[in-house]
Amino acid sequence: MQQAMLGPVSTWEDLGVGSSGTLPNDWYTSAELFELERRTFMREVWHCVGSAHQVAEPGMYFTCTVANEEVIVCRSGDGALHALSNVCLHRAGPVAIGSGQRRAFQCPYHGWMFELDGRLRRAQGMETTEGFDPTDMRLPKFRVEQWGPSLWVTLEDTAPPLSEWLADVTPRLANYRVDEMEFVGGRRWLINCNWKLYVDNYMEGYHIPFIHPGLAQGLSATVYTYRLGTYTNEQYGGEPHPRGPGSRVAGILGGTQEFRRLKPPIDGLEPDEAAGYYFHWVFPLATINFMPDGLLMFMIRPVAPEVTESNFLWWMPRARDFQDKLLQGALVNFGHLVNVEDYEICEHAQRGMHSSVYRQGRYNADQEACLHHFHRLLHGHMQPHLRGWEAERRGGRNGNGAHRNGHESSAGAR
Amino acid sequence: MGQVFTTPEEVRGVVTGCIERFFASEDGAAAAAAAAGLDMPAVVELRVLDPDVRVWIDVAGRRLLERPADPPAAEVTIEADALHHLLLDRLGPVEISRLAEEGRVHLSGPPLVLGALLPLTAAIQPHYGALLEDEGRNDLLAVPGPPTAEVWQSAEPPPGVIGVRRPWQRPRGAA
Numbered sequence: 001m002q003q004a005m006l007g008p009v010s011t012w013e014d015l016g017v018g019s020s021g022t023l024p025n026d027w028y029t030s031a032e033l034f035e036l037e038r039r040t041f042m043r044e045v046w047h048c049v050g051s052a053h054q055v056a057e058p059g060m061y062f063t064c065t066v067a068n069e070e071v072i073v074c075r076s077g078d079g080a081l082h083a084l085s086n087v088c089l090h091r092a093g094p095v096a097i098g099s100g101q102r103r104a105f106q107c108p109y110h111g112w113m114f115e116l117d118g119r120l121r122r123a124q125g126m127e128t129t130e131g132f133d134p135t136d137m138r139l140p141k142f143r144v145e146q147w148g149p150s151l152w153v154t155l156e157d158t159a160p161p162l163s164e165w166l167a168d169v170t171p172r173l174a175n176y177r178v179d180e181m182e183f184v185g186g187r188r189w190l191i192n193c194n195w196k197l198y199v200d201n202y203m204e205g206y207h208i209p210f211i212h213p214g215l216a217q218g219l220s221a222t223v224y225t226y227r228l229g230t231y232t233n234e235q236y237g238g239e240p241h242p243r244g245p246g247s248r249v250a251g252i253l254g255g256t257q258e259f260r261r262l263k264p265p266i267d268g269l270e271p272d273e274a275a276g277y278y279f280h281w282v283f284p285l286a287t288i289n290f291m292p293d294g295l296l297m298f299m300i301r302p303v304a305p306e307v308t309e310s311n312f313l314w315w316m317p318r319a320r321d322f323q324d325k326l327l328q329g330a331l332v333n334f335g336h337l338v339n340v341e342d343y344e345i346c347e348h349a350q351r352g353m354h355s356s357v358y359r360q361g362r363y364n365a366d367q368e369a370c371l372h373h374f375h376r377l378l379h380g381h382m383q384p385h386l387r388g389w390e391a392e393r394r395g396g397r398n399g400n401g402a403h404r405n406g407h408e409s410s411a412g413a414r
Numbered sequence: 415m416g417q418v419f420t421t422p423e424e425v426r427g428v429v430t431g432c433i434e435r436f437f438a439s440e441d442g443a444a445a446a447a448a449a450a451g452l453d454m455p456a457v458v459e460l461r462v463l464d465p466d467v468r469v470w471i472d473v474a475g476r477r478l479l480e481r482p483a484d485p486p487a488a489e490v491t492i493e494a495d496a497l498h499h500l501l502l503d504r505l506g507p508v509e510i511s512r513l514a515e516e517g518r519v520h521l522s523g524p525p526l527v528l529g530a531l532l533p534l535t536a537a538i539q540p541h542y543g544a545l546l547e548d549e550g551r552n553d554l555l556a557v558p559g560p561p562t563a564e565v566w567q568s569a570e571p572p573p574g575v576i577g578v579r580r581p582w583q584r585p586r587g588a589a
Binding site for chain 1: 503505506507508509510511514515532533535536539540562563564565566567568572573574575576
């Protein structure tokens with residue numbers, strides 16, 4: 001039977017978590033959809049791009065890619081935070097490479113120099129070019145904001161303020177004393193799956209007993225709650241009660257109970273915060289995970305239709321002593337094992353999405369409400385762009401100029 | 415060969431010196447009492463790699479052994495450079511995890527004994543730097559530690575773990 005199509009992919013109908021099918025498989029494999037996502041809705045959302053410590057002092061900068069746009073995040077001499085286009089105004093060379101601390105940026109291609117706020121300082125050898133006035137030239141700017149210890153960028157003016165985007169998550173910052181934590185590093189993996197499949201995996205705990213036997217011992221099988229927000233959702237998993245599910249094995253292993261005896265939760269947490277994990281997903285590509293011992297954020301970057309970069313960044317309170325440091329290391333290692341398990345199943349499932357006999361699945365109505373929430377938000381944001389794609393095709397054009405040129409569509413670039 | 419030590423004898427000298435210094439301290443007495451409470455032979459085999467050295471530590475007896483007759487209660491395998499920087503507290507939580515992720519440190523033994531290694535390592539740690547300072551080993555102290563607080567990417571893909579039974583899982587078919 002022929003599938004109904006909208007744009008380059010099959011239609012998805014939202015009938016609620018109890019009645020809908022999951023996203024059709026071509027949403028995970030279509031190269032055309034991937035390009036459409038990058039040049040449309042990905043520009044209109046907030047992306048976590050790094051840690052504030054990377055630009056703690058004037059002159060500090062780092063480069064990143066946001067929805068296929070090359071960006072520099074930097075702090076100018078007056079202390080202001082900037083997100084600038086990392087594309088030289090001359091011949092599109094890189095204005096900055098990697099990260100570091102500088103007084104100005106200089107494109108390595110032809111030596112054009114830019115101030116840290118994006119103004120063109122000097123374009124050597126351009127004196128005889130007619131009508132060339134460097135004084136009114138500057139690198140396009142994008143919106144950048146700091147939230148807690150992290151930095152976020154959006155490419156368009158259409159996104160609401162970051163404070164609104166993260167309104168449901170912000171209250172936790174104070175309880176966990178995030179401002180007293182320090183960045184302790186992180187890990188980057190390239191995973192062979194579509195970004196949505198990787199996000200899907202985060203959206204439910206249904207798979208935990210099967211994919212994460214270690215985590216299954218560390219979390220209660222009975223304490224799982226969720227809450228759906230405007231741009232975020234929240235899942236909560238409790239650590240096992242001393243007499244509850246999972247506690248016996250965990251106790252024998254020197255697991256959760258023993259770990260908590262040696263490493264008490266951060267002071268001042270509410271009882272639920274001290275006894276479990278709050279997993280916040282931020283539409284579409286970030287997660288903020290509050291643990292009794294620290295903060296873990298996932299920064300996800302779509303690289304290709306079936307390649308996703310996953311960065312996980314840790315912030316922790318300063319270790320009380322060497323033993324506390326070793327326990328923090330054990331915690332990071334535990335997180336690493338859980339992530340590795342996720343990567344592997346995501347790559348298996350990505351291969352499954354190419355099956356000729358699989359089209360879509362069904363949601364577990366009790367445990368996959370957050371997954372449905374993600375699909376609903378994504379579908380809502382993509383609908384106008386999918387229709388636009390169809391209209392372009394009907395009009396005999398392969399995309400309009402505004403969409404094909406990131407700068408022209410960049411209404412937010414100022 | 416690692417970057418810190420040049421010979422196995424050099425490694426053996428600082429490792430055994432540090433442990434003997436620990437045994438002679440109040441921390442050593444406390445650790446011995448704790449090890450005795452485990453109700454099992456509390457000998458730990460420390461295998462240092464690159465340069466390679468093996469040391470048997472009788473925590474309860476507060477002594478180092480020649481090759482023991484009975485198998486050790488636990489084995490700790492660690493690269494010499496990693497041990498050096500770990501005991502000088504130059505690694506952050508992510509770097510400590512990375513040692514395990516990359517197989518540069520490996521622990522084996524009953525969970526109870528492995529759990530006891532954590533406070534034991536913490537108790538030994540201050541004695542290492544103090545020993546190097548007292549012995550004037552500024553050459554070793556001057557070797558810089560690895561960068562910390564970085565986001566790092568391994569060249570290798572993640573290891574396959576699905577279907578691999580964990581140590582606490584019962585073998586298939588077992589009652």
